[in-house]
Amino acid sequence: MKKFIEEFKTFALRGNMMDMAVGVIIGGAFSNLVTSLTNNFIYPILNFFTGGEIYTLKDIAGFFSSFISSLVNFLIMAFVLFCLLKVINKLTSLGHKAAPAAPETKTCPFCKSKIAADATRCPHCTSMLVAETTEVSVKTTS
Incomplete structure (x- = not known):
């Protein structure tokens, strides 16, 4: 069982696996950012020019604050992921002794x-x- 756990740890901490995990997490966070941009800026602009709706200043402020909130969430996610990867890289480098x-x-x-x-x-x-x-x-x- 111990050998199985060691093999899994080696597999999970390999560079390719970590790169893929980072890509999936950042991709999901970026997807939320793009969705917010679309819902809070692009759709209201299209609705305004096609004559569908007229927005008040309060609506525009709500759209802007919602997008800023999504942007801050993305930046926090990226920063936490960066710090986590630095710790993981530091721990894996401690296990490897230089030849x-x-x-x-x-x-x-x-x-x-x-x-x-x-x-x-x-x-x-x-x-x-x-x-x-x-x-x-x-x-x-x-």
Whole structure:
């Protein structure tokens, strides 16, 4: 059961799943904002120009306040979602430990001095070094 829960947690906290959840939530909130814009601005303007209704200043103020309320709700939803994702990202990054960096130096087996990790010859004793191992090939000069 514990393995199942761990697998589900890995699945749910994957980047793609989180992106999809954010998209659905923001999409729903934006849909409410667009509906409010349509109901409170576009329809009344169309009704006015087609001769259907005449609006008072009180009606216009009501339309405007309703739209502002929808806009504030959208901004609050987006801000809360942003804060929630920051916390989730912080928690998931705590679980992942950074991989140790590759060593930048190694030790020459002959003279025991520190040399660059990708060196093929020791700059101190001039011994030839075999790649990726600590074995040394000594080339004699005559």
